[in-house]
Amino acid sequence: MELNVNINEYLKQFKVYNPKTLFPPNFENLQKNLCPVCNRKLYPNMQKTIYRCKSKAGDKFVIRSKILLALGGSL
DSSP: OOOOOOHHHHHTTSOOOOOSSSSOOOGGGGGGTBOTTTOOBEEEOTTSSEEEEOOTTOOOOEEEHHHHHHTTOOO
16 A cells, blocks of 8 residues: 655645744733744733733734743743
């Protein structure tokens, strides 16, 4: 049994999302409660379990509070 797979046709099935920023995320900004993508403030939900970036650039960065604390951020 032979498999004849054309690699280019196979790769067309997948969608590639390129980053919207020129520079890689700076995760050291999480210690100051800033978005690592756009350097703007992170806003919590009512229970302070999820923090979001509300920038108009639309990067939609979301992080849970447990991970934020583990990376050096504060609630």
